[in-house]
């Protein structure tokens with residue numbers, strides 16, 4: 001709303017000209033546009049001398065995925081503002097359709113009594129969510145939210161595919177994920193030297209962990225492996241159960257197939273004579 005009050009400066013901004021008083025604006029670190037102070041969130045961190053977060057409200061709105069608690073936590077941590085689950089739920093309940101939940105939430109925790117609260121004062125929901133976040137931040141500390149998500153996905157994929165019972169193995173997998181991520185970036189940037197370097201790192205890490213790209217323990221239905229490995233997996237994980245009911249009588253089934261299928265076919269194809277029948281009956285002890 002505040003943006004609309006000064007239509008003239010908005011107009012000037014949209015024309016790409018700087019407002020006359022540069023003191024009244026601040027360049028957003030994300031979109032690099034000069035924006036008025038009220039287009040930034042207030043933060044109370046010694047890191048930001050002017051008490052304004054360096055990324056503008058619009059950019060933050062675009063950056064935060066309010067359907068992902070990870071994304072919300074990540075931004076709040078950067079702003080050093082707390083996540084208070086009750087407040088968040090309250091805001092969500094009040095305006096479930098709003099596309100600026102994050103902004104509404106920040107507003108809801110900006111009462112004077114809450115201004116001194118920081119990320120450290122966060123109150124998370126009771127489920128494992130908070131624990132997962134803590135895990136994720138610990139495992140991939142130093143990476144951005146997007147990178148954390150990419151790395152975690154690769155990591156979980158490796159845990160699901162290969163033996164990960166020892167901490168050493170898990171640590172190697174972690175490093176493999178980072179190297180894979182970096183090699184992907186290198187190839188995207190057409191940097192073949194770096195790509196080669198990271199591929200070598202990956203391959204030597206894989207040797208350390210004693211895993212190969214296709215390994216028996218890592219076999220799942222979607223990966224490429226030999227038919228033998230497939231059968232082995234089926235036999236280990238989904239063995240054929242004991243026969244039940246009428247299927248217990250294996251000999252009876254054999255006789256039935258012999259009498260009503262094999263013999264009839266043999267006759268039809270002239271492969272069986274009356275003599276064969278008699279010989280068989282004598283052999284079986286029938287008269």
Ligand SMILES: [Zn+2]
Nearest residue numbers: 028031056059
């Ligand atoms: Zn911006």
